[in-house]
Amino acid sequence: MIRQQVLLTEQMRTYAGFAGLLIAWELLARFAFGQLYILSPPTAIVMRIIEDLPLYSRALSATVSEALLGFILGNLAAIVLAVLVVTLPPIERLAQAIALVVFCLPLVATGPILRVIYGPGWGPQITLAALSVYYTTFVPLVVGLRAVPPSWLDLIASYGRGRLTAMTVVRARASLPYLIASLKIAAPAAFLGAIVGEFTGADRGIGVLSIQAMRSLDVDGTWALATIASAVAIIGYAVVGWAGQLLSIGAPPSLLVSPASKAPKVLWKKLFMAVAAPTLSCVVILLLWKISMDGLDLSRFFAKRPGDVWAYLVAGSQAAAHRSELFAALRETMGTTVLGYFAGLGLGAVLAAIFCMLPAVEKIASPVAIALRSIPIVATAPLLVLALGRGQLGMLGIVAIMIFFPTLVSCLHGLRQTPGQVIDYFDSFRAPPLTQLFLARVPAMLPSLFAAARMAVPMAVLAATVAEWLATGTGIGNLMALTNSTSNYNMLWSCVTILTLVSVAGYALVAMLERRVLSHFAPEQVI
Amino acid sequence: MTDKRIDQTPVSEIGPPKVEAWAVNKVFGYGDSSVQAVSDVELTLEPGTTTALVGPSGCGKSTLLRMVAGLETPTSGAIRIGGEEPHVVARKGRLSVAFQDPSLLPWRTAASNVALARRLAGLPKDPEKVQHLLSLVGLDGFENKRPAELSGGMRQRCAIARCLATDARLLLLDEPFGAVDEMTRRRLNLELPRVWEGQGTTTLLVTHSVTEAVLLSDRVIVMSHRPARVSADIAIDIERPRRASHLTSPKFLALVTQINTALGIIDEPEDDASRLEARA
Numbered sequence: 001m002i003r004q005q006v007l008l009t010e011q012m013r014t015y016a017g018f019a020g021l022l023i024a025w026e027l028l029a030r031f032a033f034g035q036l037y038i039l040s041p042p043t044a045i046v047m048r049i050i051e052d053l054p055l056y057s058r059a060l061s062a063t064v065s066e067a068l069l070g071f072i073l074g075n076l077a078a079i080v081l082a083v084l085v086v087t088l089p090p091i092e093r094l095a096q097a098i099a100l101v102v103f104c105l106p107l108v109a110t111g112p113i114l115r116v117i118y119g120p121g122w123g124p125q126i127t128l129a130a131l132s133v134y135y136t137t138f139v140p141l142v143v144g145l146r147a148v149p150p151s152w153l154d155l156i157a158s159y160g161r162g163r164l165t166a167m168t169v170v171r172a173r174a175s176l177p178y179l180i181a182s183l184k185i186a187a188p189a190a191f192l193g194a195i196v197g198e199f200t201g202a203d204r205g206i207g208v209l210s211i212q213a214m215r216s217l218d219v220d221g222t223w224a225l226a227t228i229a230s231a232v233a234i235i236g237y238a239v240v241g242w243a244g245q246l247l248s249i250g251a252p253p254s255l256l257v258s259p260a261s262k263a264p265k266v267l268w269k270k271l272f273m274a275v276a277a278p279t280l281s282c283v284v285i286l287l288l289w290k291i292s293m294d295g296l297d298l299s300r301f302f303a304k305r306p307g308d309v310w311a312y313l314v315a316g317s318q319a320a321a322h323r324s325e326l327f328a329a330l331r332e333t334m335g336t337t338v339l340g341y342f343a344g345l346g347l348g349a350v351l352a353a354i355f356c357m358l359p360a361v362e363k364i365a366s367p368v369a370i371a372l373r374s375i376p377i378v379a380t381a382p383l384l385v386l387a388l389g390r391g392q393l394g395m396l397g398i399v400a401i402m403i404f405f406p407t408l409v410s411c412l413h414g415l416r417q418t419p420g421q422v423i424d425y426f427d428s429f430r431a432p433p434l435t436q437l438f439l440a441r442v443p444a445m446l447p448s449l450f451a452a453a454r455m456a457v458p459m460a461v462l463a464a465t466v467a468e469w470l471a472t473g474t475g476i477g478n479l480m481a482l483t484n485s486t487s488n489y490n491m492l493w494s495c496v497t498i499l500t501l502v503s504v505a506g507y508a509l510v511a512m513l514e515r516r517v518l519s520h521f522a523p524e525q526v527i
Numbered sequence: 528m529t530d531k532r533i534d535q536t537p538v539s540e541i542g543p544p545k546v547e548a549w550a551v552n553k554v555f556g557y558g559d560s561s562v563q564a565v566s567d568v569e570l571t572l573e574p575g576t577t578t579a580l581v582g583p584s585g586c587g588k589s590t591l592l593r594m595v596a597g598l599e600t601p602t603s604g605a606i607r608i609g610g611e612e613p614h615v616v617a618r619k620g621r622l623s624v625a626f627q628d629p630s631l632l633p634w635r636t637a638a639s640n641v642a643l644a645r646r647l648a649g650l651p652k653d654p655e656k657v658q659h660l661l662s663l664v665g666l667d668g669f670e671n672k673r674p675a676e677l678s679g680g681m682r683q684r685c686a687i688a689r690c691l692a693t694d695a696r697l698l699l700l701d702e703p704f705g706a707v708d709e710m711t712r713r714r715l716n717l718e719l720p721r722v723w724e725g726q727g728t729t730t731l732l733v734t735h736s737v738t739e740a741v742l743l744s745d746r747v748i749v750m751s752h753r754p755a756r757v758s759a760d761i762a763i764d765i766e767r768p769r770r771a772s773h774l775t776s777p778k779f780l781a782l783v784t785q786i787n788t789a790l791g792i793i794d795e796p797e798d799d800a801s802r803l804e805a806r807a
Contacts, residue, residue, distance in 0.1 A: 149628070149630065151626045151627075151628045151630035152630050152632065154593075154596075154598055154624070154626060154630070155624070155626065155630050155647075156647060157597070157598050157617070158596050158597070158598060158617055158622065158623070158624040158699075159617060159618075159620055159644070159647035159648050159693075160597070160614060160615075160617035160618030160619070160620065161647050165647065169632075169643070169646075169647070170632065173632070173634055
């Protein structure tokens with residue numbers, strides 16, 4: 001009874017939190033920002049949705065279908081790849097490298113390229129939806145398939161059974177919590193991918209309507225569409241979570257930690273891993289790129305090969321001019337992106353720490369944060385452009401907000417991982433809350449913070465390029481938009497290549513820092 | 528599941544095997560960081576006997592057992608089970624290992640964890656046998672409980688039942704009662720051997736507990752600390768079945784003292800003990 005009452009009041013607090021938020025929003029919109037074409041009051045948004053329901057529901061059904069197909073395809077690919085990597089360890093590094101490069105492709109530019117390859121239709125949206133889910137499923141799934149007590153594998157081996165049996169009898173079931181947790185993240189991500197695909201030239205869908213609403217300064221419409229997108233994303237997240245609960249699959253201990261692979265002990269193997277493996281991965285990726293373009297017999301006019309990009313940026317007579325144009329745009333983008341990246345990370349971590357110090361606030365804010373985390377921020381970019389303006393500030397805001405929510409949720413999860421005994425120990429000294437925070441909780445939070453920081457690198461690039469593409473008219477995002485409309489596919493492919501390289505390098509940099517820091521604070525996470 | 532087992536002779540028609548180890552060495556790691564876990568071990572387990580390996584923690588006794596189970600391969604030397612290599616015997620489902628951690632799959636019920644052993648060994652399903660084994664280890668009425676709903680001792684007994692489900696004639700028990708409290712452990716020590724004694728099995732038991740070693744075995748092998756070598760080989764001639772009353776018999780106590788001395792836990796046998804030993 002008492003337990004039920006406690007649950008009830010907790011729920012009521014959450015509802016009260018949401019209600020308070022809505023009322024504040026309504027008042028702000030009505031009285032403070034009413035004339036600024038920024039904020040629509042919730043009542044106006046609801047009215048708009050009801051008014052345009054037939055239009056919105058047609059668009060929504062298109063976007064949801066694309067997202068659903070992409071969700072299925074992307075996750076299937078991730079599952080197949082993860083199972084392969086775990087059963088055939090030698091291919092792991094290569095598979096990881098390819099997976100990472102595909103994850104780092106700037107979706108904004110991939111969209112138009114896919115558009116010319118596929119022609120009109122749903123192809124690009126579905127592909128982008130698949131691309132935006134598969135990495136966040138692949139990485140945790142590899143961790144989950146591996147996170148099996150060695151004695152279970154010994155049991156299999158003691159009956160003379162091999163990897164295949166270990167996979168079917170033990171690993172597949174043991175990794176289910178990881179799979180469900182990543183599918184939860186994948187549901188909104190697929191929706192986001194589909195919308196980004198629509199931004200770059202589809203004929204219908206929520207993304208198309210959003211851009212139209214933004215361009216015509218239709219504030220209520222933009223808000224209505226962002227609300228619909230957010231609601232669908234949250235519903236997707238909740239449906240997968242509910243399915244997991246129905247199957248009584250618990251939560252995994254920690255998500256998105258880097259899949260540990262055994263570091264080699266012999267010197268020549270170390271050297272091989274440091275030099276040869278990345279080189280091999282590069283060669284294979286370039287080959288895959290060339291072979292897939294050649295194999296599909298795509299026109300060299302829009303489907304550029306590695307050689308074309310090399311000629312355009314390095315070998316050709318105009319290469320220097322092309323390079324300086326591209327890198328000038330890149331510099332412009334990177335300044336704001338890096339700033340937004342750190343702002344989002346810092347804000348997420350600090351707010352998580354504050355929530356941790358004020359449990360009463362956390363109870364209200366945490367569910368709100370989890371709900372907002374599943375909003376595809378990029379899908380609401382048109383809204384943020386309206387709110388923050390078309391300048392660098394708007395772009396900074398989009399990047400920061402995009403990274404802020406996942407970081408906040410991840411850090412809150414990490415802070416909760418502090419072992420109870422450690423807290424008891426600090427309590428036994430009546431240690432002040434701040435001491436406890438810095439000595440006990442923050443170290444426990446670090447693995448989650450770094451996991452978020454790593455995954456945030458490509459997200460930051462995506463957010464920045466979307467903002468530039470849609471609004472600011474600066475940087476490499478704008479350059480890609482321009483080259484797309486002028487059919488300068490050499491430049492477009494070069495931008496994609498360079499941006500992918502930048503993302504991979506950023507990711508590797510964070511991963512390196514992660515190893516350094518975690519080998520000190522959480523050695524069990526680094527193998 | 529298709530069965531590609533090499534040998535289809537029913538396991539029940541095969542007697543307990545003889546286990547032989549010749550000059551077995553095991554080195555972990557490379558170069559400077561290498562560790563010699565097992566050094567020049569010569570060992571013969573006679574068919575149908577129970578042998579206990581005791582020794583200080585980290586002395587390599589578990590490594591030796593894992594090599595017999597085919598889970599590790601010796602760096603040099605050889606191990607044969609009834610003349611065959613361990614991994615071959617394992618593939619035929621003719622050896623059974625009980626691990627220190629009961630290693631039950633948490634999503635399977637007690638009964639389906641036991642049944643899993645038969646599936647892994649490529650044997651046909653046999654629900655009656657599973658039921659029989661579960662009641663033998665005192666888990667009647669818990670067949671459909673998952674490991675999380677069982678106590679530590681129950682989980683351990685379930686693991687023993689699983690170990691017996693394939694009628695393997697070679698049981699390799701790696702600290703099977705290590706994670707159980709002292710009282711439960713003593714009870715399991717007395718109850719469980721009856722379950723497998725009747726079947727005619729060769730058993731190798733790794734344990735920290737000298738009392739447990741004496742209580743369960745026909746022979747106790749004492750191993751020295753790193754690298755693991757055989758430092759004493761003591762026959763236990765106490766009649767079976769062993770009972771709680773044996774625990775306080777002079778012969779039992781003398782053997783315990785002898786083993787403790789070999790382990791270096793007791794410096795010199797005290798007068799009483801050595802007299803008891805002489806009488807034994």
